[in-house]
Amino acid sequence: xxxxxxxxxxxxxxxxxxxxxxxxxxxxxxxxxxxxxxxxxxxxxxxxxxxxxxxxxxxxxxxxxxxxxxxxxxxxxxxxxxxxxxxxxxxxxxxxxxxxxxxxxxxxxxxxxxxxxxxxxxxxxxxxxxxxxxxxxxxxxxxxxxxxxxxxxxxxxxxxxxxxxxxxxxxxxxxxxxxxxxxxxxxxxxxxxxxxxxxxxxxxxxxxxxxxxxxxxxxxxxxxxxxxxxxxxxxxxxxxxxxxxxxxxxxxxxx
Amino acid sequence: xxxxxxxxxxxxxxxxxxxxxxxxxxxxxxxxxxxxxxxxxxxxxxxxxxxxxxxxxxxxxxxxxxxxxxxxxxxxxxxxxxxxxxxxxxxxxxxxxxxxxxxxxxxxxxxxxxxxxxxxxxxxxxxxxxxxxxxxxxxxxxxxxxxxxxxxxxxxxxxxxxxxxxxxxxxxxxxxxxxxxxxxxxxxxxxxxxxxxxxxxxxxxxxxxxxxxxxxxxxxxxxxxxxxxxxxxxxxxxxxxxxxxxxxxxxxxxxxxxxxxxxxxxxxxxxxxxxxxxxxxxxxxxxxxxxxxxxxxxxxxxxxxxxxxxxxxxxxxxxxxxxxxxxxxxxxxxxxxxx
Amino acid sequence: xxxxxxxxxxxxxxxxxxxxxxxxxxxxxxxxxxxxxxxxxxxxxxxxxxxxxxxxxxxxxxxxxxxxxxxxxxxxxxxxxxxxxxxxxxxxxxxxxxxxxxxxxxxxxxxxxxxxxxxxxxxxxxxxxxxxxxxxxxxxxxxxxxxxxxxxxxxxxxxxxxxxxxxxxxxxxxxxxxxxxxxxxxxxxxxxxxxxxxxxxxxxxxxxxxxxxxxxxxxxxxxxxxxxxxxxxxxxxxxxxxxxxxxxxxxxxxxxxxxxxxxxxxxxx
Numbered sequence: 001x002x003x004x005x006x007x008x009x010x011x012x013x014x015x016x017x018x019x020x021x022x023x024x025x026x027x028x029x030x031x032x033x034x035x036x037x038x039x040x041x042x043x044x045x046x047x048x049x050x051x052x053x054x055x056x057x058x059x060x061x062x063x064x065x066x067x068x069x070x071x072x073x074x075x076x077x078x079x080x081x082x083x084x085x086x087x088x089x090x091x092x093x094x095x096x097x098x099x100x101x102x103x104x105x106x107x108x109x110x111x112x113x114x115x116x117x118x119x120x121x122x123x124x125x126x127x128x129x130x131x132x133x134x135x136x137x138x139x140x141x142x143x144x145x146x147x148x149x150x151x152x153x154x155x156x157x158x159x160x161x162x163x164x165x166x167x168x169x170x171x172x173x174x175x176x177x178x179x180x181x182x183x184x185x186x187x188x189x190x191x192x193x194x195x196x197x198x199x200x201x202x203x204x205x206x207x208x209x210x211x212x213x214x215x216x217x218x219x220x221x222x223x224x225x226x227x228x229x230x231x232x233x234x235x236x237x238x239x240x241x242x243x244x245x246x247x248x249x250x251x252x253x254x255x
Numbered sequence: 256x257x258x259x260x261x262x263x264x265x266x267x268x269x270x271x272x273x274x275x276x277x278x279x280x281x282x283x284x285x286x287x288x289x290x291x292x293x294x295x296x297x298x299x300x301x302x303x304x305x306x307x308x309x310x311x312x313x314x315x316x317x318x319x320x321x322x323x324x325x326x327x328x329x330x331x332x333x334x335x336x337x338x339x340x341x342x343x344x345x346x347x348x349x350x351x352x353x354x355x356x357x358x359x360x361x362x363x364x365x366x367x368x369x370x371x372x373x374x375x376x377x378x379x380x381x382x383x384x385x386x387x388x389x390x391x392x393x394x395x396x397x398x399x400x401x402x403x404x405x406x407x408x409x410x411x412x413x414x415x416x417x418x419x420x421x422x423x424x425x426x427x428x429x430x431x432x433x434x435x436x437x438x439x440x441x442x443x444x445x446x447x448x449x450x451x452x453x454x455x456x457x458x459x460x461x462x463x464x465x466x467x468x469x470x471x472x473x474x475x476x477x478x479x480x481x482x483x484x485x486x487x488x489x490x491x492x493x494x495x496x497x498x499x500x501x502x503x504x505x506x507x508x509x510x511x512x513x514x515x516x517x518x519x520x521x522x523x524x525x526x527x528x529x530x531x532x533x534x535x536x537x538x539x540x541x542x543x544x545x546x547x548x549x550x551x552x553x554x555x556x557x558x559x560x561x562x563x564x565x566x567x568x569x570x571x572x573x574x575x576x577x578x579x580x581x582x583x584x585x586x587x588x589x590x591x592x593x594x
Numbered sequence: 595x596x597x598x599x600x601x602x603x604x605x606x607x608x609x610x611x612x613x614x615x616x617x618x619x620x621x622x623x624x625x626x627x628x629x630x631x632x633x634x635x636x637x638x639x640x641x642x643x644x645x646x647x648x649x650x651x652x653x654x655x656x657x658x659x660x661x662x663x664x665x666x667x668x669x670x671x672x673x674x675x676x677x678x679x680x681x682x683x684x685x686x687x688x689x690x691x692x693x694x695x696x697x698x699x700x701x702x703x704x705x706x707x708x709x710x711x712x713x714x715x716x717x718x719x720x721x722x723x724x725x726x727x728x729x730x731x732x733x734x735x736x737x738x739x740x741x742x743x744x745x746x747x748x749x750x751x752x753x754x755x756x757x758x759x760x761x762x763x764x765x766x767x768x769x770x771x772x773x774x775x776x777x778x779x780x781x782x783x784x785x786x787x788x789x790x791x792x793x794x795x796x797x798x799x800x801x802x803x804x805x806x807x808x809x810x811x812x813x814x815x816x817x818x819x820x821x822x823x824x825x826x827x828x829x830x831x832x833x834x835x836x837x838x839x840x841x842x843x844x845x846x847x848x849x850x851x852x853x854x855x856x857x858x859x860x861x862x863x
Contacts, residue, residue: 077766400826
């Protein structure tokens with residue numbers, strides 16, 4: 001299932017946050033969206049997932065999601081959004097219950113996704129007992145449980161320390177390599193973008209517009225640390241963004 | 256201090272030479288005392304004694320303090336914020352007497368055969384259902400302010416005499432009881448005539464009997480003071496009772512025996528109206544005040560038999576300790592005793 | 595200058611970080627309590643404290659023993675507890691329901707919030723005579739008074755707690771297509787539970803206060819009636835027995851809520 005945005009603009013009251021965004025998100029690819037703070041990237045993600053309605057323009061799903069897909073557009077949040085009163089297993093179970101999946105069928109799915117995110121030993125733990133990285137793995141397991149057509153990831157690693165971030169990026173790459181998934185990955189971290197993105201959408205400051213789309217052809221598995229080509233791309237992206245970021249920073253002071 | 260008091264007393268006496276010549280010798284010489292009262296006609300003796308300078312002539316400079324209920328008045332005596340007051344011998348009063356705080360020294364209001372006294376009332380609902388005499392109150396709800404109050408005593412004596420049982424509902428305040436009786440939440444109550452009659456006039460309650468038929472010679476209210484005043488201030492206490500008794504004598508003579516004719520009654524109503532029903536126009540108040548007339552004990556005489564009966568009843572109900580004797584509660588040395 | 599000072603001298607760095615961190619000290623509260631009782635006993639035994647001021651603690655204990663052995667304790671306690679139970683559970687459950695509705699629906703909020711704000715400051719005791727007429731002088735008016743008294747604080751605590759539920763979690767629920775009812779049941783209610791329970795603590799204390807008020811009118815039995823009777827008889831021993839029972843009741847209820855909190859809110863950090 002592909003996602004197509006055509007001429008999407010969005011306003012909060014008088015403030016224009018997104019202007020004329022047209023973008024194609026092809027199946028089985030990870031599209032990263034980078035941009036200075038306040039450029040509307042998180043808003044764009046909420047529009048794609050249907051949590052907000054765009055002021056103008058349209059967002060389409062092309063094709064139908066696979067039949068075993070319970071929740072085609074599935075988010076992963078920066079703050080994990082785990083229910084603190086439910087165990088790891090309970091948090092995953094939450095998103096299955098409403099689809100009438102209980103008992104043995106639910107247990108099979110849960111065991112599977114917990115194994116894939118290496119959480120099998122922590123099924124009965126409460127969120128408060130988990131580290132930040134583990135919490136985000138629970139959120140990923142929860143997302144995997146509904147077999148999403150598109151994963152919408154809103155700065156999923158921003159709340160984590162840099163070591164944990166590296167580990168989790170490895171985990172994401174491993175997951176994608178096993179079964180490629182479609183994802184829109186919003187981040188302000190260029191290193192994450194060049195590690196995970198098949199294409200990287202660079203946005204301007206507010207009102208957010210697409211400045212450039214950079215395509216990376218290197219397979220994800222080969223983009224380890226110290227890869228010269230990746231460094232090159234990251235540098236290039238930074239060139240693109242630096243002035244925007246500085247202007248955006250100044251703009252915030254003006255307000 | 257003493258010379259100042261003396262001068263003050265002399266000045267006061269000088270101002271009322273004629274009256275002073277008639278009065279008993281002032282032993283207390285203008286002592287300042289506070290007397291507690293409720294705004295009821297049954298407290299008229301204090302009002303009269305104050306207005307007609309009987310206290311002043313007895314050498315006392317009296318200040319009246321008004322209360323809403325008798326219990327706080329008893330507590331105020333115990334805490335010595337008040338010197339003298341008039342109230343019913345409630346369970347609370349007995350308990351305070353047992354703690355060595357208060358003492359009954361005289362009588363104030365009594366039930367007397369032939370004179371309109373307290374009434375038993377029933378709600379209209381109960382009356383319509385056929386409760387037309389006190390004997391028919393079996394199983395009914397009887398309103399009282401609190402356990403051990405005079406209302407409880409009157410209701411219980413009625414039940415005892417008729418051989419019936421009633422459930423007693425404590426409602427704390429007279430106002431609450433009236434509301435509950437009017438709306439039929441409770442079935443019966445007893446109260447002084449000046450409240451009973453207007454209530455019956457409204458048609459929402461009915462008078463079905465006289466308290467005096469069940470409790471003859473009932474000593475309803477008493478004069479009491481702190482145990483310390485009774486024991487150590489005999490002069491002052493005697494003076495107070497002397498002044499108070501002149502008020503009683505005036506009240507009985509004018510209101511009951513009509514010794515001074517209708518003019519006398521009118522003058523007395525004017526006097527009492529300053530304290531009782533002061534918020535109502537005189538004509539309306541006069542009716543209530545005259546309705547409320549009950550004989551006060553001449554010379555503050557005490558009906559010891561009635562008090563003994565009340566104490567025994569409190570003890571039988573577990574509302575007072577069995578070890579308490581009447582001597583603990585009453586100092587009968589000041590006034591004549593009856594019964 | 596400091597570099598010129600004597601470098602051979604050696605001091606331990608003084609510790610400055612103590613205090614300001616209360617730690618649990620078991621038994622101190624009980625000791626203070628017992629000390630106060632012992633002082634009172636001493637004072638009343640020696641006559642320093644007159645019987646008019648305070649009763650002897652030993653007499654209070656004896657009175658309690660008599661109350662217990664006469665079987666009247668249970669008679670008073672059982673009616674009071676049932677009034678408390680019926681009234682408080684009625685008030686709290688309706689309060690939670692209304693509070694959740696105010697928290698969830700804009701129209702309910704706009705319609706009921708001013709009403710609740712108007713009801714909150716009314717001293718419920720003032721309405722007792724009215725309740726007697728509406729609900730009868732027997733149990734009805736007592737249930738109503740306690741229910742009404744617990745209702746308003748519960749509503750306020752509940753809608754505040756619902757307002758404070760992490761919006762991120764609700765958005766998460768929506769993003770997974772959970773039904774409205776599922777979101778309320780599995781996200782809003784558990785998320786509001788800490789606030790609701792701490793509101794319940796206050797509501798139950800109010801319920802105990804109102805129990806005494808409710809038993810002012812037409813109650814022959816009950817702890818409140820017992821206290822009021824003791825007060826009007828100026829029977830200090832019984833007064834203190836009654837007050838002590840109420841205190842114990844309050845501590846017990848508070849401990850019960852503490853237990854429920856520990857069970858239900860195990861997940862809290």
